[in-house]
Amino acid sequence: MTRGEPRADKDTPPASGPGLVAAVLEAFPALQALEGPERALLAEGLGRVVVPAGQEVFQAGGRCPAFVLVLEGSIKVSKISENGREIVLYRVERGQTCVLTTACLILGSTYDAEGVTENPVLAAALPAGSFARLIEMSSTFRRFVFSAYAVRLTDLLMLVEEVAFGRIDERMAQALLTLSQGGQWNGTHQDLAFELGTAREVVSRQLKEFERRGWVTLARGCVTVRMPEALAALRRQGS
Helix, strand or coil: CCCCCCCCCCCCCCCCCHHHHHHHHHHCHHHHHCCHHHHHHHHHHCEEEEECCCCEEECCCCCCCEEEEEEECCEEEEEECCCCCEEEEEEECCCCECHHHHHHHHHCCCCCCEEEECCCEEEEEEEHHHHHHHHHHCHHHHHHHHHHHHHHHHHHHHHHHHHHHCCHHHHHHHHHHHHCECCEEECCHHHHHHHHCCCHHHHHHHHHHHHHCCCEEEECCEEEECCHHHHHHHHHHCC
16 A cells, blocks of 8 residues: 545644544544644654556565554455455445554564555555554553454454355244244353354344344343244354
8 A cells, every 4th residue: 555645625634744644544443542742653654545447456476564443444355255246345435444453563474465545545554664663562452452452353253154164144033033032042152152152242243233223122131032933033144
């Protein structure tokens, strides 16, 4: 990802300095806890990056020169096999960082996937040297980096589950319909994870999605099925 020219948009932050730092802190609230010297180091290294849609920002085998914090737009990160088949690993959007970039910077390794902008991207780039110094000196920055890393690893675990064992949402719908008594299943998320042969974090994330849709209601040690017909329809998709 290379540094770009300023856009005409009046809301675009400056190419560097306090204005860019302010934009980063707004998009990444966890970094607002950085102390004075830490913010100064962040400000010293940050540079604005503007990338048009459809541009490759990194490729397999490439080196990583900077830690990128996305302020606008979306980067699709995918893996392409030798026969040309592609799988989308995740997307990096506003308020997010790239787990592969983090891994490359920490390990000094190269990318093993590619990233392409899906729409125009505005980001802030922190050079590898500044990233390393902040990791070393700031517990706040370390917590921010590794928390984002952990969240993304959970997403990737869910993807592996879907690829290896079929879609987890379909399997969970089947389990809830089969195991619930009178529309209610009593047990913990870990119990359901054991039932499905997956991780508790995967179960929790999918149950929250079902709750968001209004299909179930979650309580401590209990899942109440509100819309069994919706779960049944989802289950049939995998039949």
